[in-house]
Amino acid sequence: ESARMSSNPRPGVALRTRLMFGLLALLTVGLSATAAISIFALRTYLFQQTDDQLRGAQNLVTARSGLLARMTPVIGAESLQRVIAPTDYVVELRLRDGSVRVVTGSGSGPTPSRPLLDAVTDIDARIASGAPFNIVDGGRRFRAIVGVLPAKGGTDLVAVPLRPVTTTVARLAGIELIASLAVLIGAGISAWLLLGRGLRPLRDVAETAAAIAGGDLSRRVPDSPVRSEVGRLAAALNIMLGQIQSAFEERVRSQERLQRFVADASHELRTPLTSIRGYVDLMRQGVVPPTGVDDALRRVQEESARMSALVDDMLYLAHLDEHRPLDRSNVDLSAVLRDAVADATAVEPDRPIALTCPDRCMVVGDADALRQVVGNLLSNVRVHTPVTARVEATLARDSTRVHLEIRDFGPGMPQESAERIFDRFWRASGSRDRIHGGSGLGMSIVAAVAAAHGGTAQVRSAPGIGTTVGLFLPVGEPESPDPPTGELGSVNYERQAAGPPA
Missing domain, CATH: 3.30.565.10 (Histidine kinase-like ATPase, C-terminal domain)
Structure with missing residues (x-):
């Protein structure tokens, strides 16, 4: 079972797919970081602009707080709102007796359901810091700033809805999302096509390697520009394949020479051995007459010397072949x-x-x-x-x-x-x-x-x-x-x- 599993490895993801997804992942991270920085920068800018406008409006209210306090009881808050030009600013005055005078324009949104000054729990700290802050009323968010009335020692509040700011930021986020998706789709299609074309030489290398593994040692990797990495790889592989083919052919030739050498050596040694064994058998059987023993022994000695010389030559050639x-x-x-x-x-x-x-x-x-x-x-x-x-x-x-x-x-x-x-x-x-x-x-x-x-x-x-x-x-x-x-x-x-x- 283990051998079968090792012979059938799990198929992996193609290099082309991995490269494309890696590129898209990097592009997604880059676009997300760019979008986040853009949104954060715009939001910071809009809040800073809103705060500057609030400070300017608060200074104006403080300068004219006495007039607003005298006009509000005479003509009423609603009449005063109609007199003031339409605006999104909310102006509230809290007099020394604790009453709150609300002065607002007829802006795009409804007026707060209750005085915003009542929602500020730490008003003394807010006055001391002099920094704008956020207030939530009925699901609506306001940016507000509070101060002290110079004439009668009361408190004033100037607020503006944050809906324009949040709407602008949300619209920018939507635009960034749509643009990023479009860029990712376009980049994915382009990367798929370009990677397919760029990795084609590697597919040629794989096909050539498969053909060589199948026994076709004459196959070579198609040439590519030598300045590219794939071109240098193809050139190196072709050189290596040529050397492998030469080594393989030399090995085949060496095996053929060895087989021929062994066959020839066996044939050459068989002849003197046959002669020696024949003479020895004849002498053991008593077939050779006494007068022919010396001649038989001479022939045995000659064949032995010839066989010894042949063995010496073969050993010497083997010595040279081993380099x-x-x-x-x-x-x-x-x-x-x-x-x-x-x-x-x-x-x-x-x-x-x-x-x-x-x-x-x-x-x-x-x-x-x-x-x-x-x-x-x-x-x-x-x-x-x-x-x-x-x-x-x-x-x-x-x-x-x-x-x-x-x-x-x-x-x-x-x-x-x-x-x-x-x-x-x-x-x-x-x-x-x-x-x-x-x-x-x-x-x-x-x-x-x-x-x-x-x-x-x-x-x-x-x-x-x-x-x-x-x-x-x-x-x-x-x-x-x-x-x-x-x-x-x-x-x-x-x-x-x-x-x-x-």
């Missing part, structure tokens, strides 16, 4: 070539060999491996050309590399054969011909040693003209020798020094 560090030191390649030519002349005195090389040619490399390479090249000439075929060994050097060339004037080989000369267990005289006793690994070792030294091996050949094998090695810099990694190189060299390789 283990070689013993690097200053090697005089001229001396190595002269020694190899001398050995070849000792084996075949009748073969004409021309040597061209400087007195000294120093390179940095593994001395045993380089001796084995030169020996394999000359041994290959002895195996595949008649003794009368002339050989030219040339060594030259420039500022960056050394060029070693072994050229024979033998029968040569066709182009398709020359292209496979460095393949393992391949023989120019036939895929399984053992007339010459070679293992088919000599030229493979040449190419592997050249690659281990940072160089290359090349071949040129044509029927009737001959074959030329060139070795290109970098000059390199002297290095301290690494710890020995085995005795494979010295074993191979000792075997070659004793005679030509099998």
Whole structure:
């Protein structure tokens, strides 16, 4: 059950949706903050303006309080209201005897149901502060200010309804709400379209990744402007995909080479083992006569030596394939070539060999491996050309590399054969011909040693003209020798020094 749940993860919200909702949330917070600040600023301004008007009206009432107190009993409050121009101000006078005289205009709203002075419980504190304050009467809110009458020691109150202020603030809030909703809707639609277009390269990346996961390693992310983040991501992914494809193809090729190598090695080892087992079985059964025992033992020894040489070569190639560090030191390649030519002349005195090389040619490399390479090249000439075929060994050097060339004037080989000369267990005289006793690994070792030294091996050949094998090695810099990694190189060299390789 847990495995099934892990293989089917919960679907999440798409990046496009998350980005759009995040943008709308930020925009909502910004619009709300702007609206709140605007409403608060307008309300503060309107209240400040109302307070200033109240203070001005209160000063006027205080200056004319005596006249208002004398006129109100004579003509009555209602007649006085008709005389005064229509206004929203409420003016109340409380005389020393406690009576309240109300003077109001015929404004837009009804008059208070009771004197507003009766609603002020802390009138002395209000008079002392001189600041406007709010009064609620019958659900209506008034902004009021109180003072002391200078003539008779009474109290006056000037008030104005707050309905215009609250109506204006409420209208601004409604306008802000409608405008914000319109902005959010427009921004949401625009963000959805723009995010869809902007995230299209990411969808292409996801589709490409899905195609690659399905096995199509040739797919690549479409190119985008390199200055954008998506463009840089696409370029980096394409480089990574190219490297992955190359690594995967190299892995496939390596597996194919390994399988072919194992098959060839099994075939090569089976032959001497079969011969050895056959001779041993014959001797155990008494089939071999006493006079033939020595010959049988000689054949067993030869097959054992050939199998041992084959195993040594295979181990040495495996050592090179693992890219283990070689013993690097200053090697005089001229001396190595002269020694190899001398050995070849000792084996075949009748073969004409021309040597061209400087007195000294120093390179940095593994001395045993380089001796084995030169020996394999000359041994290959002895195996595949008649003794009368002339050989030219040339060594030259420039500022960056050394060029070693072994050229024979033998029968040569066709182009398709020359292209496979460095393949393992391949023989120019036939895929399984053992007339010459070679293992088919000599030229493979040449190419592997050249690659281990940072160089290359090349071949040129044509029927009737001959074959030329060139070795290109970098000059390199002297290095301290690494710890020995085995005795494979010295074993191979000792075997070659004793005679030509099998």
